[in-house]
Amino acid sequence: MTLLMGAVAYDPKVVTIWEGFRRFLVDHGLPFDFILYSHYERQAEDLVAGRIDAAWNSPLAWVRARRLAGAAGARLEALVMRDTDRDLRSVIVVRGGSGVESLSGLDGATVGVGAVDSPQATLLPLSLLRNHGLAAGTNLTIRRFDVGVGLHGDHVGGERDAARALIAGEVDAACMIDASHLLFAREGLFTASSTRIIAETEPYDHCNMTTGPSADPVLAARFRELLLGMSYEDAELRSLLDLEGLKTWRPGRTSGYQALESAVDEARFYGEDGALLADDYRP
Amino acid sequence: MTIDLEDLGLDAGGYLIVQRALRDLPIGSRLAVHGRDPALRVHLAVWSREQGHGIDLSGPAPTVVKGSATTARWSRARRAGDPGPDGTLPHADVRWGLAMRGALVEEGGPPLHADLIDRGVVWAEAAQQLYQHGAARQWNPDTAVRWDAPFALPSEIEGAVVQVMTYLVENEYAAMQIPAGFIARMHPHYREVMQVLAIQVADEARHVEVFTRRAMLRSSEMGVSGAGGRASLQTLLDETDFSLAAFLLSVLGEGSFLDLLEFITRHAPDPVTREVAGLALRDERRHVAFGMAHLKYAADADRALLGRLRTAVERRHDALADTAGLNQDVFDSLVVLAAHAWTPESLRSGWNAVQALQKAMNEGRQRRLVQLGFPSDEAVELSALHTRNFM
Ligand SMILES: [Fe+2]
Ligand SMILES: [Fe+2]
Numbered sequence: 001m002t003l004l005m006g007a008v009a010y011d012p013k014v015v016t017i018w019e020g021f022r023r024f025l026v027d028h029g030l031p032f033d034f035i036l037y038s039h040y041e042r043q044a045e046d047l048v049a050g051r052i053d054a055a056w057n058s059p060l061a062w063v064r065a066r067r068l069a070g071a072a073g074a075r076l077e078a079l080v081m082r083d084t085d086r087d088l089r090s091v092i093v094v095r096g097g098s099g100v101e102s103l104s105g106l107d108g109a110t111v112g113v114g115a116v117d118s119p120q121a122t123l124l125p126l127s128l129l130r131n132h133g134l135a136a137g138t139n140l141t142i143r144r145f146d147v148g149v150g151l152h153g154d155h156v157g158g159e160r161d162a163a164r165a166l167i168a169g170e171v172d173a174a175c176m177i178d179a180s181h182l183l184f185a186r187e188g189l190f191t192a193s194s195t196r197i198i199a200e201t202e203p204y205d206h207c208n209m210t211t212g213p214s215a216d217p218v219l220a221a222r223f224r225e226l227l228l229g230m231s232y233e234d235a236e237l238r239s240l241l242d243l244e245g246l247k248t249w250r251p252g253r254t255s256g257y258q259a260l261e262s263a264v265d266e267a268r269f270y271g272e273d274g275a276l277l278a279d280d281y282r283p
Numbered sequence: 284m285t286i287d288l289e290d291l292g293l294d295a296g297g298y299l300i301v302q303r304a305l306r307d308l309p310i311g312s313r314l315a316v317h318g319r320d321p322a323l324r325v326h327l328a329v330w331s332r333e334q335g336h337g338i339d340l341s342g343p344a345p346t347v348v349k350g351s352a353t354t355a356r357w358s359r360a361r362r363a364g365d366p367g368p369d370g371t372l373p374h375a376d377v378r379w380g381l382a383m384r385g386a387l388v389e390e391g392g393p394p395l396h397a398d399l400i401d402r403g404v405v406w407a408e409a410a411q412q413l414y415q416h417g418a419a420r421q422w423n424p425d426t427a428v429r430w431d432a433p434f435a436l437p438s439e440i441e442g443a444v445v446q447v448m449t450y451l452v453e454n455e456y457a458a459m460q461i462p463a464g465f466i467a468r469m470h471p472h473y474r475e476v477m478q479v480l481a482i483q484v485a486d487e488a489r490h491v492e493v494f495t496r497r498a499m500l501r502s503s504e505m506g507v508s509g510a511g512g513r514a515s516l517q518t519l520l521d522e523t524d525f526s527l528a529a530f531l532l533s534v535l536g537e538g539s540f541l542d543l544l545e546f547i548t549r550h551a552p553d554p555v556t557r558e559v560a561g562l563a564l565r566d567e568r569r570h571v572a573f574g575m576a577h578l579k580y581a582a583d584a585d586r587a588l589l590g591r592l593r594t595a596v597e598r599r600h601d602a603l604a605d606t607a608g609l610n611q612d613v614f615d616s617l618v619v620l621a622a623h624a625w626t627p628e629s630l631r632s633g634w635n636a637v638q639a640l641q642k643a644m645n646e647g648r649q650r651r652l653v654q655l656g657f658p659s660d661e662a663v664e665l666s667a668l669h670t671r672n673f674m
Binding site for chain 2: 083089178190192232233238245
């Protein structure tokens with residue numbers, strides 16, 4: 001029996017990473033294989049249907065899989081996550097000279113967001129705005145930058161386009177994950193005083209490795225143990241861990257997805273049973 | 284511990300201050316970071332996460348909690364010897380890749396595709412000195428030779444010079460390609476040897492330049508290239524063992540060329556020919572010196588080496604037994620070059636000069652073989668087996 005994992009091919013490096021991890025896992029006695037998906041929705045559906053045993057899930061894919069599993073009476077477990085998946089924040093950014101000091105200053109503004117299915121650059125920041133009485137169609141115009149739809153925001157292109165639009169004056173504010181703000185500053189897209197952060201979300205969690213109903217408990221336990229045991233001191237693993245953007249795997253936790261669950265409901269993105277509701281979402 | 288970045292952003296280099304402050308703190312230590320950059324809190328949280336540190340945003344100043352990842356990255360790193368001339372190790376690890384000698388080398392990364400990785404196989408104690416000597420004595424082919432010096436030679440004499448130059452150039456090609464091939468196979472841990480070889484390649488490039496230019500100075504038609512001479516050079520190109528190649532090329536071949544170039548310098552019928560041969564001679568002395576220095580070192584490290592050198596000469600002799608060796612045209616041209624004129628008396632003196640040259644080459648080879656540790660009777664025998672092509 002083989003533990004079969006799904007991962008979304010949002011970038012060619014995904015092949016390098018999982019080929020490398022697969023070699024490590026197999027070398028350590030775990031029969032392991034993976035298949036690649038072109039987007040997260042089919043992966044979440046296949047996980048719950050037992051066609052794959054585990055899925056490297058985006059936070060939004062976790063939310064969808066959890067809802068599908070709930071409706072089907074299937075059991076999921078958030079097995080592990082990266083150290084870098086914990087306590088992220090999204091920020092809402094304005095131009096430095098704009099005079100907007102807080103969210104209330106965005107009444108009537110145009111806000112640039114990432115792809116329709118980006119938790120960090122669209123769903124979560126729009127929820128934050130909504131909680132401050134700012135909603136699309138009433139007192140806010142949303143300009144969406146749909147790059148890599150179906151990848152749940154893994155592709156940074158939408159956020160970068162929103163950031164460019166902000167600098168170009170095409171939008172009054174832009175939404176992005178905290179790491180992208182630092183990235184765009186390092187890249188020189190944002191210069192020292194060209195932008196100002198006016199709001200941050202509460203910390204939330206990002207990806208997790210989810211096991212589904214078909215996962216053999218013994219193999220899943222071994223999978224978890226081997227991932228948690230990956231050492232950054234190991235040069236071969238280190239290059240893979242660097243590519244995947246972590247120093248160490250941490251135990252999975254589900255406490256960091258509440259804000260996204262709410263945002264998904266508010267946006268009517270998925271139904272309580274995991275159905276795709278957003279009619280402008282074509283992964 | 285507390286630091287203050289003032290108004291420096293983390294995105295503009297502020298992380299360097301944080302990194303430096305964390306460097307000597309034990310894992311788990313807390314570093315409060317003050318500063319006036321409005322994005323400091325957000326950026327510090329991102330940076331800490333990316334670096335594997337914890338972050339505590341509950342207090343008035345964001346606080347980094349040192350993680351173990353930076354330490355982990357270097358925990359298995361090793362020093363690749365010492366940087367100085369005495370810092371080489373007997374064996375160079377291909378996993379060091381192109382790391383500088385003495386560098387702290389992180390594990391991982393692609394291994395170097397080098398097979399000359401043992402000191403005993405490549406080293407010479409005089410390598411650094413020979414490199415520095417060579418680097419200091421590079422000359423400019425354009426200005427080191429008085430290319431416009433007036434002279435006029437009878438066409439037969441000029442033709443002989445062109446033939447000799449044609450021969451020299453093909454030998455220089457071999458002398459340029461052989462060390463170049465070894466550079467690519469050598470572990471840079473033995474950088475002094477690579478540097479010597481690189482200077483040698485550059486020297487040969489200049490020899491190619493000046494010999495070609497002399498050949499074309501008065502003539503548009505070059506001399507002939509004999510199959511036997513090229514067969515002889517091909518056996519040098521085919522030698523993949525560094526020490527054997529150094530022996531056949533530098534000690535025996537370039538060693539013989541010292542006498543040849545001295546002969547041309549002494550008997551040159553014109554100033555340009557004299558000068559180009561003299562300049563090449565200076566460089567070749569160094570090439571021979573390196574070959575000798577290396578072989579003395581390698582023979583000390585491996586007592587069986589002399590036997591292998593002997594076999595290499597015999598094998599090459601057998602391989603070339605059915606070839607002509609030196610092109611008759613080259614031999615004749617050396618006679619004519621040294622004769623300076625087309626008279627019986629002059630040709631006799633040219634002939635005698637070439638006889639003396641061959642004797643000098645033979646004695647030179649024997650002398651070097653004895654210096655390497657061969658008994659004198661064996662040196663006589665081996666010198667006689669050397670290629671008739673000189674190189
Ligand atoms: Fe030369
Ligand atoms: Fe040479």
